Amino acid sequence: MVKVGVVGYGVIGQRLADGVALQEDMELVGVADVSPTLAVRALKEKGMPYDLYIAVPENKELFDKAGIPVSGTLEDLVQKVDVILDATSAGVGARNKELYKKYNKKAIFQGGEKNDVADVFFHGYANYEKGLGKQFLKLTSCNTTGLIRAVDCLDREVGIEKVAITIIRRVADPGDYHRGLTNALQVDKAPNHQAVDLMTIMPHVDATGILVHTPVTHGHIITVVATPKREIGKEEVLKYFNQHPRIRVVRLADGFLGNASLFRYARDLGNPRGDMYEIAVFEETIVNSGKDIMFAINIPQEAVVIPENMDAIRAAMEMQTDRLEAVALTNKYLGMGKWMEK
C-alpha cells in the first residue's frame, strides 16, 4: 500500500482525497490545511472520514474552537507518507517543497505552481514514462489536462501536426469569493455601517440592519422598515416622498422594475454617464406592517452623494445659514426635481 497525504483541502484537495481513498492499492493517511475552512468544517460534520493535520501549528486554537480534531502537524503527515499530493493555493506548493525535500518524500504539485517546482511536467496519458521514478511531478492545469487528453488521443491514432485553440474559461469555482462576487452574494455582520452612521447623524432614531453584497453595478436597493411615532398610511408616506426634490417615486407598473430600469431611464434622459442624483422609491413597495411602514429605495451609488457634497460646501463656507435655502439652491443648480414640474 502506498501511503498518501493530501496537502491543501480545497476545491482540488477534497477531490484528490476522495480519489485516493477509492484506490485499493493506496492508503490516504490524512489531509492538511491551514485553518478551519468550510471544507474542513464539512469534513468534521461528516464524522472525520480523513485524519486532519494542520499546516500552521499556531492555528491549533482555531481548530479547537471549532471542535475539529487534529491528528498532528503537516510535518508529522509528511513523515508518515510515501508521497504528497500538494493542492495548496498556487505558489504555496513551492514553499512546501522544502519540507518534502527535508524528509526525502515524493510530491506531486498542481497546475497553479510554476513548472520549475518539479522535475517533470506530467500528463498521465501523454508522457507517463517521463514521470517514472521522479521525486517531483507537476500536473497540468484543468484546461490543459483535458486538452491534452483529446490531442494525445488523436495524435496516437493518426498523428497531429498542429492545434489552434480558443479557451472560454470559467472565471471562478462555485462558492469562490476571492475573484470577486461571481454568482454569489456576500453577507456582512450586523449592524451594517449605514444604520450605525444614520444613528450618528440622527441620534434620536434607533437603527439596525443587515447588508448583503450582490454582484451588480447599477445601484443598491435598500428595504426600510420604519416605526413612526404616530400611525401613518401609504397615501401619507407617498405624499411626503412626492414633495421631496431628491426622492423620485416610481411605479413598477410603469416599467420601473428595479435598479437597471432606473439606470436605463437616466440614459434615456440624456443624463451624463447615466447618473442620477435622486434616489427612487418604488411606489408599490410601500406597505404597512402593523404600525410600521415598509418600502424599497434605489440608490444610484455613483451620483447620489453629489448634492449633499454641494450642500456641505454651502455649510462649510456659510454660504447659506438656512438649510432649506441651501438645499434648494443645490437642487436648482443641479436641475433636481424636474420630474415634479407638471
Ligand SMILES: NC(=O)c1ccc[n+]([C@@H]2O[C@H](COP(=O)([O-])OP(=O)(O)OC[C@H]3O[C@@H](n4cnc5c(N)ncnc54)[C@H](O)[C@@H]3O)[C@@H](O)[C@H]2O)c1
Ligand atoms: N479549482 C480548479 O478548478 C483547479 C483545477 C485544476 C487545477 N487547480 C490547481 O489546484 C491547486 C489548488 O487549487 P484549488 O482551486 O483547489 O484552491 P483552493 O483555494 O480551493 O484550495 C487551496 C487550499 O489550500 C489551503 N492552503 C493554503 N496554504 C496552505 C498551506 N501552506 N498548507 C496547507 N494548505 C494550505 C487553503 O486553505 C485551501 O483550502 C492550484 O494550483 C490550482 O491552480 C485548480
